[in-house]
Amino acid sequence: MVIAAALLMAGPTAPAGNAEATTVAAKVTDPVPMMELLAPGGKGRLYTLSTAEAAAAVSLYGFTRQAGQVGHWRMAAFTGSQPVYRLRSGSSYLLTASASERDSLAATGRFEVEGVAGHLAQRHTAGTKRLMRFSRSGEWRVAFEDHSQELIAAGYRVDRALGWAPRVDSRRSHLFRHVQPEVHQRHYRHEERLRTRRRLVGRRTRLFRRRSGRTEEHPGLGRGFLASEARDRVLR
CATH class of the missing domain: 1.10.287 (Helix Hairpins)
Structure with a gap:
């Protein structure tokens, strides 16, 4: 099963309120949970900040929402931030903060660039932890650096750093209360x-x-x- 980003974001027919919802999302400045979803068959993981995209992936394409979240990201750029790009290859998704890696992967014809997944800090600041990308047999995962040994033991290898994410208590966040x-x-x-x-x-x-x-x-x-x-x- 292949997810088309446009279909996930808008659905088969985009409702009239979608433009307004997009505008509201663009104004969100608080960190929001990065959701992780497992593809059908267990190979491939989707990462999204959009609750609508996550719901569509589950209901239309058979993805499974994983417990918790992969840090808290921002939807818009902020001072000292860098964009993290999302690419798709079949049912597998890859995140990268490197524009050169994004372009080189797209040039192979195996990956489709789906845009910016979110924004992370370029450098460590108080209350943040570094997010890393891991890979195993054509599958890519994102996790905090302190989970490296656990993932390496499961057969993954460390690919590269993506950036720094705040340790936000999502249960206390007013945005979390709303979502x-x-x-x-x-x-x-x-x-x-x-x-x-x-x-x-x-x-x-x-x-x-x-x-x-x-x-x-x-x-x-x-x-x-x-x-x-x-x-x-x-x-x-």
Whole structure:
């Protein structure tokens, strides 16, 4: 199955509101999640910032949305940024920040240039991590540099760096609340439960200290509670 970028973005017949939606997307300056989708058959991965394109890939072409996101990218250029281009070869997609690599791959006739996938920072700044491209037998993946050993063990090799992406907490982002409100609501309820547990621990600890005249934490609540809270944050 081959995805045509124009069909994904507009659909078989473009609705009248598409131009307005494109204009709104162009004005977005906050980092947004880069979504990863696996092609039918498990070979080839699509990367997109567009929820409409991701939905079309799933419903029309049988792609599978992968959990999480591959960093947070910007839709428009910003100071110190560089564009990352997307190319397609069959059902496989390749991202590159190199215009020369883009042109040389397109010249082979095997790749079609689909435009700019998004924008990343050229250099490291506080709160960012470097995104890398990995390859294995005609398939390309994008992941943070700290996952290199894991992917190398799975048979991938490191191709090149793409840029630096911010470590944005997507669950707290107002844009994330707008794009995926149901996930935000689950996170909000989870945070409320954590706050309730903290208040309960505080009350029990103060009561324990008053009754016993001791200053240490209530047995079973201190480190155990903190460990369970940390585990909850990892799992959610």
